[in-house]
Amino acid sequence: MHQYVVADVFTSTPLEGNPVAVFTDAAGIPAERMQRIARELNLSETVFVLPARGSGDVRVRIFTPVNELPFAGHPTMGAAIVLGATRSGNTLVLETGVGDVPFEFKRDGQVIASARMRQPIPTWTPYEHAELLLSGIGVTTSIPPVTAYRNGPRHVYVGLDSIAELSTVEPDLRVLAKLPDMAAICFAGEGRQWRIRMFSPAYGVAEDAATGSAAGPLAIHLGRHGLCPFGTRIEIKQGVEIGRPSVMYATAWGVGDTVEAVEVAGSAVVVARGELYA
Template sequence: MPRLRYVFADVFTDTALEGNQLAVFTDGRDVDDATMQAIALEIGFSETVFVLPPESGGTVRIRIFTPFSELPFAGHPVLGSAFVLGAPLQLDVITLETGRGNIPVRLERDESGRIVFGRMEQPVPSVEPVADTAPVYAALRREGSELPVERYENGPTFILVAIPSEEDLAAMNPDTAAVAALGNTGVLCFAGSGTTWTARMFWSGGEDPATGSAAGPLACHLARHGRIAWGEQITISQGAAVRRPSTLYAVAEGGNGLIDRVEVGGQAITIARGELKL
């Protein structure tokens, strides 16, 4: 009977039972595609990771599954996997091979050697305007955005919508069926000022507590539209509405509307280890 070892982590938090849940199977070599997908459905977290030997110069290769499909890249699975694997490998930088290329993650440790923070260099997203915003506003039950509504793609796809205030953001109650009808995209709604922002991300599965792959695009969006300076780190609070408070940090480097580099950071904590028997 095969036994697959796993680690459960909460990502973008240092507190158990907060942040975004992640399952990491540390040796996926003997697991076929169909079984990976079935395990992800069994676990039921937004993402489950399977670790494999590297193929293109990275430290390891990872495959990321939602309960229903495989993703080329996602933020909290990359950061969480780096925390899980970085401790036994004793590396300061771990490079994860993903469907969107190799993602380096710099790990910071305290005096005891414990990993306390990670910073991942994300794929630079593509950007395009959303030509027809009416379905987006209808799904959100909103009438407009404080900034241009644009679509960012860095593996997953996100539509960004600026909300006037954090109070308005907290009160949002989107039409979930209409959000799902927008297609294979998330809608990141955000409010704030300066370097402090709050976000809520709605998608066909509901609301995400911490969306690492959208944090980088948010920093890009704010810099491109003059709300922050290029190279300025922002702090993003997310997840309070679903009782999974999370904190993300993001920096976008560039200028003249062009994005050169994107980095997203945060913490993670291991909360369980075990074996799955098949």
């Protein structure tokens, strides 16, 4: 029997945001079984918490219904807040497949009101299948150019003219499924206010409610292309079109193509606890 917690992440309202299942003591569960459990629960990600191997407090493994991810945003945020609620102190370090990810908590009494994570700094390149991607999304251009960022998962950014245009996107998932190892991140907005939608048949997710690992690179992308100055804390809304509104906050520090740090913040709320007998 294995106990788990379900938390809605990047929201403080139950049944909104992006749900994640967190197995708080997964020692002894083999990787093959973790993948089958993630497929059984069929959430966008499931997190398995293990004893630390290095300098972190715990180690985590993250599975979508179809594969393992070395890092993802909403699963690590959810796991950190779930674990932080059972511990004292305002910091926690999770060991992930891309290295240690530190968290800092803001508490309201004993309740964790929000958390900030220092994300891995991604690498980026022009996307090699931009034309096919745009056809699958149903648009002809992207401003700025289509760019792929990798901080574990690979996010490919397509900028649209307006939030109204973003909300009407109806991607052809059959086309996007031909693009391996990527999530399409469509975004629009201005100033400090931005909206994104994420489509990723390759990761087993038709549309995601909150993609925390894409929030940090978006802040970098905006800074690199002069759409929002580095050092600005932006608000990113996601999941509106699928009835799971989420709010993320991201800040990137740097100059030009030199990025010094990237941080993502948000909240989470526990909505269920369960026991798995398999």
